[in-house]
Amino acid sequence: MKITMIGSGYVGLVSGVCFAEFGFDVTCVDSNPDIISRLKKGEATIFEPGLDEMMIRNIKEERLFFSTDLENSVKEADVIFLAVGTPSRRGDGEADLHFIEQAADQVAHAMKDGAVIVIKSTVVVGTNSRIRERIQKQRPEIRFSMVSNPEFLREGSAIEDFMRPDRVVVGVEDERGRETMRKLYRPLYLRETPLVITSLENAELIKYAANAFLAMKVTFINQVADLCEKTGGNIQEVAQAIGMDKRIGSKFLHAGPGFGGSCFPKDTRAFAATGLRYKAPQQLIETVISINEERKVKMGERIIKAAKEKNTDTVAVLGVTFKPNTDDVRESPALTIIKVMQEAGLTIRAHDPEGEEQAKKVLDNIVWCSSPYEAAKGAGVLTIITEWNAYRALNLKKLAELMPSGKIVDLRNIYKPEEFQDIDLDYISIGR
Structure with a gap:
């Protein structure tokens, strides 16, 4: 199978390199010629331990390619991943889907019959269905499958997270999409990685709900740390003890200055905004x-x-x-x-x-x-x-x-x- 990854930022680059490591032919596309020029030379444009070596190896073995030409990269692709940014929209915290929509329009004009389109970007519930309808309007004569495959990569350990994930979440609508994703992730299936196959909507919600819960866990332990300071407690001992409860777990119970990064802040805002839009307020997350x-x-x-x-x-x-x-x-x-x-x-x-x-x-x-x-x-x-x-x-x-x-x-x-x-x-x- 030939894979085209639209977007060579953090998610797109790591995912593209890892799929090439699985043995697939992968072309990573980006509109920024400077980024593509560096990637072609084997220079990773982000700092991620182990990425440079894996990228160079797959370039040399002619499984990994980089291009600014979206049309030619897409037209022979069996699987087209959309891995572009979805930043917070100013004013209401909703995810800005401008880049996804723009990429989908370009893909629609260039893709071949029978292609599988996979949204790997973090998108709010209902986005996959809207993108499917958007493409159908532009290419009503063509068959394609829509798939939601959210990423769960932690910066600093992204390759390990891709190669040995807790689970792979796949939202599908038809058998073609289901079987294509099974083939893509077959190397992980051989390692007994759980493959969660569900609906488009569930896959979208799983991503946001997971990040919102982890952000809530970080915020909880930070508030407990404040209480420890007032009462003479020790947050490390408290966190260690409560983390031994298997229902709670020890991860994300480290007190600190608050969470940041490319995921938790924007994803919690989008999750809260989605709750308000559907009149199902996520008050815990709003408070977080x-x-x-x-x-x-x-x-x-x-x-x-x-x-x-x-x-x-x-x-x-x-x-x-x-x-x-x-x-x-x-x-x-x-x-x-x-x-x-x-x-x-x-x-x-x-x-x-x-x-x-x-x-x-x-x-x-x-x-x-x-x-x-x-x-x-x-x-x-x-x-x-x-x-x-x-x-x-x-x-x-x-x-x-x-x-x-x-x-x-x-x-x-x-x-x-x-x-x-x-x-x-x-x-x-x-x-x-």
Whole structure:
């Protein structure tokens, strides 16, 4: 089978490379010639561990191709994936489907009879049906199948998530679509990966409901952390114990500065907006969104308070990406936290192993540093916002020399308070 992946961003590129690794011929399409030029040279346009090596191998074995020519890439494709962006729409939080609709129109004019069209982008319930009707109006004479196949890739571990997923969700309407998706994911079926075959609507809802629930879990443990601070509790011990309950599970129970990234913020907003549109309000998720935005501001205020206590106007920030092992800063808590500190007149010296280039596009007046220790020079407060491995074993004595009698504000609970007993640094963390 020949696969064409429309959209070579995070989801499209990772998915395309992984399908090529399965042995399929894959062409990834993007309208940006600079992106395609880099990809053809084997240069991954996103930071994702292991992606470069897998991409180069499949290019050399002539299974993976890149193109700006959508029409020619689509016309012989058996399966056409739509993996374009669905950002939040300004004003109401709904998903902006402009790029999906635009791609669908282009595909409609070029696709062959019998093609299977798969929406991999995160879309609100009813989108697959609307796209099917849109294509049918333009090509009433042609047969095609519509499939919903939402992605569940975590940035930083996306290849592992694709190759060894908890489940693969497929929404179908006909037997052609069902059997095509079975063939595509057959390598995973041999590993006994559950293949959930359901309706288009269910597949769309599953994606949003899953992300909304996980965002709610993160927000819950953050609020429990606040309670621990007021009562003398320890959030790590509390989270560990409640996570042992199989009904709850241990994942996403790590207190921090709030969730960010390309999925949770926009997906919770779209899920809440969908509930309002269908007059089935998702009040829990509406509250989750509000609490999460407030938390990022409160974390900034916590650091400002620490700076005032130390009579300093300079703060070292370690980590600006929304999570480690990615260069993605979209809706990262660090962005809000830094802007809150800047509004209070603080100077920011920052370091991030991979996120500096992307952060420079959205942050101004930052002193970018080549190492955590360079960032600490001249700072009275150092805060850890992203839990990169590079920050997990810092030389605390060296930090104390660089910022005498300074303060560490650890928003990820990387360190234990007892590690600072003989160090000339004050230490505060979350929920302990």
